[in-house]
Amino acid sequence: MNPPLSPSVCFRTLAMLSVCAGGLGWPLAGLAKDQDDSLFGLRPTTTTWRVTSETWKLPNNEKMGMVGGNLLFDVADNVKLGLASYGAVRGERGGFITLGMTGEVQQRLSPSLLGHVGLFVGAGSGRSSLALAGGGLMVRSDVGLIYEAGRYGKLGFGVSHVRFPSGSISTTQPYLLYEYSFNSLLGNGWDRGASGGSASAAPFGMASNAQEFSLVARSYRIPSSVVQDGGQPQHHSMQLLGVEWLSYLDDRWFLKLEAEGAVGGKSNGYMQILAGGGYRLPLTSSTAIKLHAAAGPAGGGNVDTGGGLLLDAGISLQQKLTQRTALELSVGELRAPSKSFKAQSVALKLNYQFGLPAATSATVPWSALDGFDSVPLRLRTVTQNYLKNSPNWRSSNVDQSVGNLGMQVDYFVSPNWFLTGQALAAYSGKAGGYMTGLVGAGGQLPVSDRWFVEGEALLGAAGGGGLAMGGGLVGQANASLGYRLSKSLSVMATAGHMSALRGDFKAKVVGVSLAYQFTGLAEK
Structure with a gap:
């Protein structure tokens, strides 16, 4: 690992949100059994x-x-x-x-x-x-x-x-x-260093595993030979937004997971979840080349991926900006082996490099965690209902509401402010196939020891299920009333509004969620 340096609040937050926004991620460990909060240490x-x-x-x-x-x-x-x-x-x-x-x-x-x-x-x-x-x-x-x-x-x-x-x-x-x-290594609640800072002042430490999180903006150039799943010509380009997580096995080899959705190019509803690996070759102390290959399910938005398997390979040039951040330019090619879809890919990635504790099965003494910061997190199991707020908000069943189920992860950068990410999919309202992934920010204001209110604004990709999302870029604003059941659990009721930035979709949002507070650890 590089010498430790305190990461920026924004990047650390996005790193903790990233995998849950794509559907999977270590923050779910907050649902794990109560940790050993004794004076002796933290139980993995x-x-x-x-x-x-x-x-x-x-x-x-x-x-x-x-x-x-x-x-x-x-x-x-x-x-x-x-x-x-x-x-x-x-x-x-x-x-x-x-x-x-x-x-x-x-x-x-x-x-x-x-x-x-x-x-x-x-x-x-x-x-x-x-x-x-x-x-x-x-x-x-x-x-x-x-x-x-x-x-x-x-x-x-x-x-x-x-x-x-x-x-x-x-x-x-x-x-x-x-x-x-x-x-x-996750702690129950926010009792230990919830605002960040040292977990201990003792001079002992434990190793960390190198990780890399990226915000990804990608563009596909699609050949004229590619057709949609109905046989019509495919639009010549597609723009996507998403996240990528790399976990290094050693100094050079890594595993990767990425999730991206369409926000432009007349393919709203397209989504891809790819897993694979690669190799990072340093050229200088601040520049490196990365090779990768990945595969996974992809499709939607009338994109003809056949059975759904997508293969991807590419090369990147990575340039460090600071000790923990880097800018990466990636080019590659992908194709669906069972059908006509293929494209050349160009992506710009903003990297954040950090470390997670290399835990074994043994209880970790608090003294060994001096090199890590506490990261206050909250996981929400969410259900949201969309209610008609525009006559052309969906292509059919226009008077029927749409029920969605999913997860939301929040990182509190201070006691009153948090960054957030959510991933939802439709479960009712004859909108099967609809999915959305959003990121944003919010604030919390205590009303009493147990009651609190919140507001949040989010932006991201959405599509499918016959909802009129245009290119797929959407925004959502919510207000919530919450009640604390314990130091770790809360229930929340939410009301808000969601709209497509380049489409006819507009909906009122009502929802409920069960929230769990827990503490993660990231290398200083």
Whole structure:
């Protein structure tokens, strides 16, 4: 790691928000079991990345290959909770993507074999799937076996049942999985250094793992040979906004996860979630070249990705601006191997480089955390309803409201101000396939010991489900009333307004959320 330097408040905030805004991220560890808040130290929480593969059977003998990404946290003995996303990569419905909450109960059957039963509840869909997915609500249950293969991770198989209650999808199938577990350090509530600062003044320290977060503005140049999924010519360009997270395995090799949505180019509703890896080659002390390759589900917005699998490869030039920040110019090419979509990509990325504690399973003494700052975070499980506020706000069912389900993460830069990011998908209102990802800022004002009010403004990408989002760029403003149930839990009621900046969509917003406060740690 580079010598420690106190990061800017803004960049640290965005780094903590990023993965949740794309659907997955370590901040969910705040739902983990209560940490050991004794004088002796902080107890790590076992954290698991999981990838699954299965094939759904749809009506009329249609099949759709799905890949799932899960981030799970041990919240009690044999109980895990987390986030999950499922996306199409085979078949004819590229862009069919869902996200939501997942949980499971495990039971050890032998020294190396585990049994588990799981449940996922989420929302989404896509690619002309209204009759299949209805409003978008998805329920997936499963039962399976997991074999522990030591340091190489875990392998497993099982049987899952997937149902969209308001649609026609109801399918049972086998699945395969791979998972890898590590440890996260998160504190319960904001009692320790909630405004930032040292976790301890003792002279001992622990190692950190290098991370890199980027805000991404991307443009696709699309050849004239590419057509939409209905056969019409594809618009010659597309603009996207998103985030990227890199986790370094050593000084040069890294793993990456990115999520981006269309905000221009007549393809609102297009979304891609790509995972992969790469290599960083330093040229000088401040300049480097990065090579990467990634793959994942993508589609929507009439973009013809076929079954949904998208392949991406490219090269970047990275120039440091400060000890922790850098500017990166990336060029590459991507294509959907099963259909006509392909493009040349140019992206500008603003990087922030930092470190997370390299925790083991042992309790970490407070003295070992002197090199890390406390990061006060809040995770909200959110439901929002859109109510008609414009005659042409959607292409059909114009008098029906749209229900959305998702997550929101906040970082409090001070006791009264926070930055925020959210990811939502439709679950009701015959708008299956609608998704949105927004970032913004807000303020909180206490009214009493338990009551508080908040206001926030957000901007980002949205599309799908027949909502008239224009190019996909949207803005939202909310006001909320909250009540603290405990030092960690709050409930909030929200009212607001959302509109497309270049479309006819305008809606009143009403919602409720359950909020959990917790503390993360980032290298100074």
